[in-house]
Amino acid sequence: MALAEGDRHGYAIIQEVSARTGGELELSAGTLYRSIHRMLGQRLITEARKRVSVQDDPRRRYYRLTPFGRDVARAESLRLEKLVELARSSGLAPENA
Amino acid sequence: MLLFRLLLLIYPASFRAEYGAEMCSVFAEKLRRANGVFERSGLWTQAFLDVFRHALPLQADTLRHDLAYARCTFVRSPVFSITVIAVSALGIGANTAVFTVVDRVLMRPLPFEKPHRIVRVWEAPPGYSRMEASPPNYRDWRSMASSFESMAAYDRSSANLVGEGAPRRIQGADVSGELFPLLGVMPLRGRYLTEEDDVFGTARSVVLSFRLWQSHFGGDPEILGRSITLDDEPHTIIGVMPTDFVFPDQRSDFWTPLQLGPDRFQDRNNNFLEVVARLNSGVSVEMARQDMLDVMRQLEVAYPEANERNRASVNRLGDEVPNQTRLLLIALMGASLCVLLIACTNIASLMLTRATARRQELAVRSSLGAGRERLVRQLLTESITLAFFGGACGVLLARALLPLLERLVPPVVPVVDATSIDPRVLAFALGMTVLTGVGFGSLPALRAGKDAAANGLRENTRGGGIRAGRLRSVLVIVEVSTSVVLLITSGLLIRALNEVRSIDPGFHADGVLTARTWLPWPRYGATNARADFYSHVLNELRALPNVESAAYTSYLPIVMGGGIWPVVLDDGPTNRTESVTASARFVTPDYFATLGINLLSGRDVVESDTYENQHVAVVSQSFVDRYWPDQDPVGRTFWFLFSERTIVGVVNDVKVRGLERESEPQAYMPYRQAPDGGLRHYAPKDLAIRVTGDPLSVVSPLREIVRRADPTQPIQDVQTLEDIVSGNTASRDVQLRVLSAFAALAFLLAAIGIHGLLSFAASHRAREIGVRMALGARRRTILTMFLRNGFVLGVIGVTAGAALGYVVGLNMNALLFGIDPLDPLTFGAAIAVALAVTVAGSLPPAMRAASVDPVEVIREG
Numbered sequence: 016m017a018l019a020e021g022d023r024h025g026y027a028i029i030q031e032v033s034a035r036t037g038g039e040l041e042l043s044a045g046t047l048y049r050s051i052h053r054m055l056g057q058r059l060i061t062e063a064r065k066r067v068s069v070q071d072d073p074r075r076r077y078y079r080l081t082p083f084g085r086d087v088a089r090a091e092s093l094r095l096e097k098l099v100e101l102a103r104s105s106g107l108a109p110e111n112a
Numbered sequence: 113m114l115l116f117r118l119l120l121l122i123y124p125a126s127f128r129a130e131y132g133a134e135m136c137s138v139f140a141e142k143l144r145r146a147n148g149v150f151e152r153s154g155l156w157t158q159a160f161l162d163v164f165r166h167a168l169p170l171q172a173d174t175l176r177h178d179l180a181y182a183r184c185t186f187v188r189s190p191v192f193s194i195t196v197i198a199v200s201a202l203g204i205g206a207n208t209a210v211f212t213v214v215d216r217v218l219m220r221p222l223p224f225e226k227p228h229r230i231v232r233v234w235e236a237p238p239g240y241s242r243m244e245a246s247p248p249n250y251r252d253w254r255s256m257a258s259s260f261e262s263m264a265a266y267d268r269s270s271a272n273l274v275g276e277g278a279p280r281r282i283q284g285a286d287v288s289g290e291l292f293p294l295l296g297v298m299p300l301r302g303r304y305l306t307e308e309d310d311v312f313g314t315a316r317s318v319v320l321s322f323r324l325w326q327s328h329f330g331g332d333p334e335i336l337g338r339s340i341t342l343d344d345e346p347h348t349i350i351g352v353m354p355t356d357f358v359f360p361d362q363r364s365d366f367w368t369p370l371q372l373g374p375d376r377f378q379d380r381n382n383n384f385l386e387v388v389a390r391l392n393s394g395v396s397v398e399m400a401r402q403d404m405l406d407v408m409r410q411l412e413v414a415y416p417e418a419n420e421r422n423r424a425s426v427n428r429l430g431d432e433v434p435n436q437t438r439l440l441l442i443a444l445m446g447a448s449l450c451v452l453l454i455a456c457t458n459i460a461s462l463m464l465t466r467a468t469a470r471r472q473e474l475a476v477r478s479s480l481g482a483g484r485e486r487l488v489r490q491l492l493t494e495s496i497t498l499a500f501f502g503g504a505c506g507v508l509l510a511r512a513l514l515p516l517l518e519r520l521v522p523p524v525v526p527v528v529d530a531t532s533i534d535p536r537v538l539a540f541a542l543g544m545t546v547l548t549g550v551g552f553g554s555l556p557a558l559r560a561g562k563d564a565a566a567n568g569l570r571e572n573t574r575g576g577g578i579r580a581g582r583l584r585s586v587l588v589i590v591e592v593s594t595s596v597v598l599l600i601t602s603g604l605l606i607r608a609l610n611e612v613r614s615i616d617p618g619f620h621a622d623g624v625l626t627a628r629t630w631l632p633w634p635r636y637g638a639t640n641a642r643a644d645f646y647s648h649v650l651n652e653l654r655a656l657p658n659v660e661s662a663a664y665t666s667y668l669p670i671v672m673g674g675g676i677w678p679v680v681l682d683d684g685p686t687n688r689t690e691s692v693t694a695s696a697r698f699v700t701p702d703y704f705a706t707l708g709i710n711l712l713s714g715r716d717v718v719e720s721d722t723y724e725n726q727h728v729a730v731v732s733q734s735f736v737d738r739y740w741p742d743q744d745p746v747g748r749t750f751w752f753l754f755s756e757r758t759i760v761g762v763v764n765d766v767k768v769r770g771l772e773r774e775s776e777p778q779a780y781m782p783y784r785q786a787p788d789g790g791l792r793h794y795a796p797k798d799l800a801i802r803v804t805g806d807p808l809s810v811v812s813p814l815r816e817i818v819r820r821a822d823p824t825q826p827i828q829d830v831q832t833l834e835d836i837v838s839g840n841t842a843s844r845d846v847q848l849r850v851l852s853a854f855a856a857l858a859f860l861l862a863a864i865g866i867h868g869l870l871s872f873a874a875s876h877r878a879r880e881i882g883v884r885m886a887l888g889a890r891r892r893t894i895l896t897m898f899l900r901n902g903f904v905l906g907v908i909g910v911t912a913g914a915a916l917g918y919v920v921g922l923n924m925n926a927l928l929f930g931i932d933p934l935d936p937l938t939f940g941a942a943i944a945v946a947l948a949v950t951v952a953g954s955l956p957p958a959m960r961a962a963s964v965d966p967v968e969v970i971r972e973g
Contacts (some may be wrong), residue, residue, distance in 0.1 A: 028140045044138045045162030045914060048131040049170060 016088060022063040024075040025051070051078060059084035113140060114755050119159060122167040124486045126175045155810045177491035185494060192466060193498060196459050200502025202857060203455030205509030206448040208533070208541045210850075212510065213517045214441050215536060222430050223356050225296020226390075231397060232432060233263070233387040233404065236423040244383040247376045249411060249419070253387070256407045259400040263389040266360060267370060271342035272632045272826055273328070279826040281630055282324065284366035285359075289365075293361065294390050302336045302351030307448065309369035316368060318347040320365040322355040324365040342368070343632035381420035381678060384793075388429065399427045409904045423560025439927055440847050443601065445855045446920070452548065454861045457587040459552035460618055461865055463495060464584055465872050488557045496546065503545030506532060510541070516846060555583070584869045589909040591865045595858035596913025596946050597920055601849040603938035604921055608929040609844050617837060618766035619669065620708030623660075624833035625807035626668055627799045629818060639723060646700055646783065646796065648821040656813055658804045663703035663798035664697070664783065669835070670840050675768035675794065676776055680751035681739065684736035694735055694779045696753055697770050698786045698796050702728075705761055706802045707833075714746045714761030721782035728782060730761040736779035752779055753791060770840045772929065800833065807832045859949050862909075866953030870902055875963040882959055882969035895962040902954025903947070910946045914939060 017023060017031040029042045042050075054060045063077040080088070102108040116139050120132050139159065146152045186193040221227045234242030244255070245265070254263050266287040273280045289307030292299075300322060309317050312487035318340065320329075329335055339346045347368060358364065376382070391400055405777060412419045467474070474487055511533055629649075636642045646664050653662040667675055677696040701718050704711055712733060721728055729752065736745045745759045757779075768775040783796050803810055811830055819828050838845075874881075881894055921933030931938075 025134050026141050029138065029142075043158045043162050044135040044142075045159070045166040047138070048127075048135055049166040052127060052131065052170075075137070 016076060018060060018080040019085075019088070022077040022079045024077050026075075028078070054084070059087055116159060119163055119167075122171075124167075126174070127170055127487075141276065142703050151502065155248065174489070175493065178490050179497065179527075181490060182494040187275030187372075187500075189466070192462065196462060196495075197502045198506060199455045199459055199462075199507035199861065200499050200545075200552075200857045201509055202861075203452035204499075204503045204506030204541060204544045204548060204570060204593075205513065206451050206506075206854065206857075207445075207544050208506055208510035208537060209513040209517055210441075210444050210448040211540050212514060212533065212537045214445050217541070218438060218441060219435055220536070223358075224429075225298075227430060228427040228428065229391040229393070230295070231391060231400060231426050232429055233389055233391050234425045234427075236425045237384060238421045242425045245385045245387050246380045246383045246418075247372050247385060248378075248380050249422075250385050250387055251377065252411055253404070253407060253424075256410065257389075257400075257403055259392055259403040260397045262290050262294045262390050263387060264288045264294045265370060265385040265387050266291060267384055267386070268360060268364075268907065269368070271366070271792070272344075272630060274341050274344075274824045277328070279824050280328070281628070281826045281828040282365045283363040284368065285364055285726060287367050287408050288370045291359075291388070294388060297353070297357055300354040301350040303351070304351050304353075305367060305369050310371055312371045312373045314371065316345060316347045316371075317350040318342065319351040319353060320349060321353055321357070321365045321368040325352045342366070344635050372741050373503050378451050380415055384555070397426055397428060397909045436927065437843070440843065443924060443927070444847060444850060447598055447851050450598050451858055451861075452544065454591050454594050454865075456548055456552040457590050458861045458865045458868075459495075459498075459548075460555055461584050461587045461868055463491075463552060463556040464559070465868065467491065467559065468872075478612045491557035492553045495557065496549030499549030499552070501547045502548065503541055506545075507538065507541050510537075517850065527954040549690060554815075559583070584872065585905055588862070588865050588869050589912065591858075591862040592875050592906055592909025592946060592950065593911075593913035593916060595855065595862045596910050596942055596950075597917045598851070598855040598858045599922065599942040599945060600782075600914065600917030600938055601920055602848065602855045603942055604924070604928055604931055604933065604935060605848050605851060607846070607931045607935060607938060608927060609841065609848055611929050611931060612771050612841055612844065615767065615771045617771060618668065618709060618764055619833075621833040621837045623803055623805075623807055625801045625803055625810055625814070626671075626829070626833050626836065627814060627830045628797055628828050629799060630797050630828075631795065631825070632788070633792055634796070637785060637792075639786050640794060641789050642782055642786075645755040645821055645825075649799070649817055650700060652817040652820070653801055653810070653814065656810060660802040660804060661671050661702045661706045662799065662801040663700045665699045665703055665798050666794045666955050667779075667798065668798040668800060668836065669766045669768045670770050670836050671829075673773070673775070677753055679739075679779070681963065692738070694731070694777045695775065696792075696794060697778065697780050698783045698794055699773070699780045700783050700796065703780065703800070707766075707801045708802075709766060710764045712762045712764060713744075714759070716761060717780065717782035719784070722784045723787070727755040727757045727785050728760040729757040730763055730780045731759055732763055732765040732778040735779060736762055738777060753781070753794070754787065755785070757781065771837075772840075858943070863949045863953040866902055866905065866950055866956060869905075870954050870957035871960070873901070874898065877961070878964050878969045882966040883965045884963065885966040886970060891962040894964075895958050898961050899951065899954050902950055902958070906947050906950030910943050910952075913946065914943060917942070 017028045017035070023031060025047055026045075029047060033041050051060070058081055060078045062082050063079040099108060099109070103110060113136060116136060117132075120128050120135065122970075123132075139155070142155055143152060146155055222230070224230060233245070233253065235245050236242055247265075250263075250265050257263070264287065266285045268283070268285050271766060273282050287305060289305050289310045293304075293305035298304075299319065302319075303320055305317060308314070320335070325335060333340075335349055335352065338349050340349060341347070349577045353367075370385075389400075391397070392954060401424075404426055408419070408424050410704075412422060477490075478487060480482075514533075631642055632646060636645065650662050650664070653659050666672075673695075675695055675697065676693045679692045679694050699717060701716055703709075704716055711730075714730070717728065717730060731745065739745075739750070740748060745762060747758065749756050751757075761771045763778075763780070766775070766778060767773075768778060786795060799814075801807070801810055801814070814830070815827060819827055821829055884894070885891075915941070916936055921928070921935075925933060
């Protein structure tokens, strides 16, 4: 999800995740790169060739969501949405959450 | 950051190569932005936790991939896999089996509390490195020596257990009350013996072994307080020891109090107590030796006659394994390691062949992005997996081998006799397995990984074989030389065994049946009571149609080496400094005829040699040579066993202490001249029967005869004299058989290795051979070329092996019984066999190479 708005490098992903969750989720380097490793393997993301700016550290690698990855993310959010609706109708989740 | 980089090393290398730099920079960035020590240490904790959360699962992922891949490879070439598994199973199995015994006998600490502080203390009079202590000396040691926390004594004994089922002879020990606390063991039930039980005249108590409690009393839970009869004397059972308590040796089934009466403290030359002591904390064995030296010097001053030049010897309890046993076991361990080394080199050679055959496949993987590390790891996983299966089979093999090897554990070692595969042994087998896997896998894997990574797809399958061939040549040389070492050592031991077996024991063992009947005291304390029993048994035996003669003796030769007494001549007392002792035996008439000992002059003992008549003795030739060389000894007298005895006959010497040991001269006294109620240990108990035909045919009549003579009298140790003699060399025999099996195995493996190498070379060089033949080379030239290759490797291997074998032989000198470590026969045979095996291994591939069709291979190429 952190890659939905554009390519990001590792540290930027951590920052993005932290910002989006209000600082609740702070990914460690190990967690991040193992996830990246897995998602690369599943072809959900790919390594972006181009740099965002010229001053950027050349060691940084950027990652991009693949069309397939986008589809999977969409399908997953749809699934979660349905799950929340189901929870709501069973009174397990607040109505206006 | 260095620490973080080190942590990264736990991740798989491919992962590290991919993301390592980034992970470092991300972590650095996080550290930079962290506020305060608290946040920073939080980051570090997280980094450490990550290792477990991510690095290990990633490693497991890679392993899973490799294993799945390895499985495919194994399924594709089952013959190869099975060969590797079988060869490593042999290597690992041999090592595991030998280790089990070595561990049990030499390495494992004894099952007592702080066993390194328990020592044995012996007297060491001139001429003896160690001898049991006399009660007065033991009493003085306890009060004078300052190195010991406590000291205890025991006397091995045996007793007739009567009343519960068939009468039985059981082994045990009379122990002083300090013994159990000294060893730091607790009874399983009840209590152990204490110093109160030692008081002379107290009611007798007994502690049973777990084994006896189970086998004889059916594990009766109400056993405590029951009374049993040991040698006609009632004993109250006060305790049962746990299963793993073994002391002083594996046969011990009961422990009774050592009640020493005042008369026992009169004679400082009456040595029968074995002494153990626990060192004070901080006191070394060396310090205790010095302490005991001082004590013995003081005792020498106080009792100059009895203790002249008498010293003490102090050894750790665990170090008391006989030197020969130790050497034999070390030799076996060395031999089994040799087998493993050969197995490893053989498998390495096989792996190398296969890695070469798989070049194409590895090259494809390499060009698709697999790094060298990844390929090496894959190949290592394969070899370790194979080794693991080999290890599992090896442990099963070791279990099958153990019953044979168990005979190598000498009975004197205080350990539980059942050697078994336990966690320690399994850990050893696992270690061997990993070593084997890495040992035979790493070299080929590194080489193959390097080649594949460096050359990619450029080379075809035929190239690059020369370097691999050179490596394999080295492996073959290692194999040949190791097998030569094994062959030489087992050859030397075979020669030594033959030498020992050819020793004349001084008696004729064939056709003699032996048995032991320990008569219980006090019922048989009187000499006449015993004589009645002997006459009854012997007369009935002699009446049997196939019995030539029968006789009783105190102890048969080899069965018992001790029973030594000082000899004092008429012309003044001779002191112990000259170590003039002889082995003392009371015998019935006909003893010499029964054992086939030659009467050289004079007469045998006779029934009329009673206590009231002149006390006489028959002595051995070396006894005469020592005191009256070149004179007629008959009629001369000497003091021995509290009497002046006149020599009436001379017989040839007997190897009382066994074939390989020096024995004292022998003196035989008539059984009726043993004193009433005295010299209990010397009362005749060993029966020998010379039989025409099969000695075992008189076993059941013998049992019947003894039952008629005394229904409560047990018979034990029924065996032929030949079995006793061959049992004397049994451990040598087992050792030799194991070693020879190892040597044979080694040669088989070496021959396979040579065959493999040359076959490999033959197939690799098929094209070259074709070209040579097309250019006019004859088949014979090709054949000679290949045979020469094999032969040269053989010669190099044999030379190295022979040199090593000589060094090993020098170190085993103590086992060789005078055989020269450079024994030409052994060396000649070993070299000839090695070269023959080399040629035999080279011949088939050489013939295959010579039969190459030049037209075909050139057309193919």
